[in-house]
Amino acid sequence: MAEKNDFFKSKMVQDFTKxxxxxxxxxxxxxxxxxxxKTPEPHAQAYLWKWSxxxxxxxxxxxxxxxxxxxxxxxxxxxxxxxxxxxxWGWASTSQTLYAAVQLLQPGEEAPSHRHTQNALxxxxxxxxxxxxxxxxxxxxxEGDFLITPKDLWHGHGHLGTEPMIWMDxxxxxxxxxxxxxxxxxxxxxxxxxxxxxxxxxxxxxxxxVRPISDRRPQKAPLGSYKWNQTLAAIDGLSRFEPDTYxxxxxxxxxPSTGQTANPTIAAWMQKLPKGYHSKAHRHTHxxxxxxxxxxxxxxxxxxxxxxxxGDYFIVPNWAWHEHVANEDTFFFSVSDxxxxxxxxxxxxxxxxxxxxxxxxxxxxxxxxx
Ligand code: GTQ
Ligand code: FE2
Numbered sequence: 001m002a003e004k005n006d007f008f009k010s011k012m013v014q015d016f017t018k019x020x021x022x023x024x025x026x027x028x029x030x031x032x033x034x035x036x037x038k039t040p041e042p043h044a045q046a047y048l049w050k051w052s053x054x055x056x057x058x059x060x061x062x063x064x065x066x067x068x069x070x071x072x073x074x075x076x077x078x079x080x081x082x083x084x085x086x087x088x089w090g091w092a093s094t095s096q097t098l099y100a101a102v103q104l105l106q107p108g109e110e111a112p113s114h115r116h117t118q119n120a121l122x123x124x125x126x127x128x129x130x131x132x133x134x135x136x137x138x139x140x141x142x143e144g145d146f147l148i149t150p151k152d153l154w155h156g157h158g159h160l161g162t163e164p165m166i167w168m169d170x171x172x173x174x175x176x177x178x179x180x181x182x183x184x185x186x187x188x189x190x191x192x193x194x195x196x197x198x199x200x201x202x203x204x205x206x207x208x209x210v211r212p213i214s215d216r217r218p219q220k221a222p223l224g225s226y227k228w229n230q231t232l233a234a235i236d237g238l239s240r241f242e243p244d245t246y247x248x249x250x251x252x253x254x255x256p257s258t259g260q261t262a263n264p265t266i267a268a269w270m271q272k273l274p275k276g277y278h279s280k281a282h283r284h285t286h287x288x289x290x291x292x293x294x295x296x297x298x299x300x301x302x303x304x305x306x307x308x309x310x311g312d313y314f315i316v317p318n319w320a321w322h323e324h325v326a327n328e329d330t331f332f333f334s335v336s337d338x339x340x341x342x343x344x345x346x347x348x349x350x351x352x353x354x355x356x357x358x359x360x361x362x363x364x365x366x367x368x369x370x
Contacts, residue, residue: 040319044096044287045082046301046365051292051311053370058104058166066109073111073157075169077101078289078313092173095287095315097337098266099173104166105130105159113156113187118171119263120149123291123333124228125168125311129161134224136195139202141167144228144293146253146270146333148262150220156191168291168313170335172265202227207234208256218258226253226262235272235331245280248273248324260339267338273297273326280357281323284349286338288316295330299323303362312367321352321359 007013008029017027057076065074078100083090094100103122105111113133122132124141131138132147134155139147149155159165176182197203204212205223207230215222231251238249250271253262261267267286273279273295281300290299296309301322306314316322324332341347352359 040285042096042287042318043082043090044080044093044315044317046304046306046315046317046320047080047082048306048308048312048314048365048367049078050367050369051309051313053368054102054313055311056370058102062104062106062164066106072114073103073169074105075101075103078315080315082317090174091177094289095174095317095337097172097175097287097340098289098335099169099171100289100313100335101169102166103157103169104164105157106164107159107162109159110191111157112190113154113192114185115152115154115187116184117151117181118173118176119151119265120155120169120171121263121266121268121335122147122149123168123170123268123293125166125291125293127161127163127165129163130157130159130165131198132157132224133192133194134221136192137200137224138194138198139225140199141165141225142228144231146226146231146262146268147224148221148253149224150263153221154187154192156187158191168333170266170268170289172337172340175265175337175340199225201225205256206230208254211256215257219255221262222255222257223262231270235270239272239274243274243277246282246323247271247279248277248326263339265337265339265343267336269332269334269336271332271334273324273330273332275326275328275330277324277326277330278358279324281321281352281359282349283319283321283352285318285347286336286341287318287320288334288336290314290316291333293331293333295326295328297324297326297328297330299325300359300361303359304365305361305363306365323352323357323359 078094083093092099124145128142131140135153201224253268292308292312298307302320
């Protein structure tokens with residue numbers, strides 16, 4: 001081994017490495033340990049954003065930007081500190097593949113309609129009375145609702161209510177950016193006008209158990225919104241049985257016309273961890289971004305303890321050991337790049353075998369407070 005290192009440090013190798021770089025050629029002998037490690041070593045870090053900070057910054061953004069004066073959407077994204085300056089996929093990356101943000105819309109405001117090749121979804125955390133208009137259907141939002149805007153569908157947002165409305169946005173921006181596959185187009189008018197009845201999809205499908213007889217073919221987004229009361233009813237049903245070892249009582253949002261994930265590249269789950277639940281630890285290729293919809297507790301990610309409470313966001317990077325502990329009844333909304341991993345056939349999972357399946361806590365994460 002020493003012999004090998006000496007060889008790579010030799011003047012002959014060093015000079016040659018320097019020489020080829022000036023011709024835009026790269027030395028694999030320097031790159032291979034970084035590019036082809038034994039198991040995933042993501043640049044994305046485990047990280048947590050406190051709701052108190054996000055709420056404060058959204059309030060400040062509200063004083064400064066309107067949708068007209070703020071790049072069309074008043075959204076603040078969660079920037080993973082491990083990815084910040086790593087182009088091409090580090091910019092606006094919460095995980096290596098996904099972007100997550102909080103967006104605030106004030107009563108009377110309109111976010112203009114547009115479409116893009118990124119798949120998008122929203123999870124409603126605060127308020128009521130705002131709608132997303134997706135392909136001519138106004139989808140009114142209530143807390144706990146999950147909405148999808150798969151690629152290339154026109155969408156804009158408006159607000160007929162009286163209080164600020166806040167939701168989580170998730171898009172596969174870093175993935176499309178890395179692929180060089182970004183297309184974006186503004187709608188000819190400011191915001192699309194309704195061409196379908198309000199809440200058309202969610203009423204016709206009633207959560208996706210049945211389909212209208214005219215809808216026998218697979219569609220991109222037959223159901224644009226998944227209502228909280230129906231999601232909760234599904235979780236209540238599951239909760240009569242034994243919880244999953246790693247995820248408590250978890251359901252995945254699916255496209256009822258295909259049975260696949262609601263968005264082709266982004267999996268979205270709602271899960272309940274009952275008070276006192278302590279999952280075992282495991283790790284997997286895909287990475288997950290969590291929104292603590294209700295409850296409090298902590299997660300241990302690679303030995304580091306992350307305390308969370310209602311409204312916080314955190315990320316478990318690829319291949320990181322993780323387990324969750326609920327101090328009270330907890331609901332997580334989460335998104336992951338599992339469909340991307342499965343598409344490329346690289347998804348793997350491993351159970352933590354030591355310590356009866358529980359990690360030893362070696363440090364505590366200190367969040368930045370606003
Ligand atoms: O609401 O359409 O956070 O296009 C980022 C890109 C939100 C949106 C974001 C978007 C949107
Ligand atoms: Fe958009």
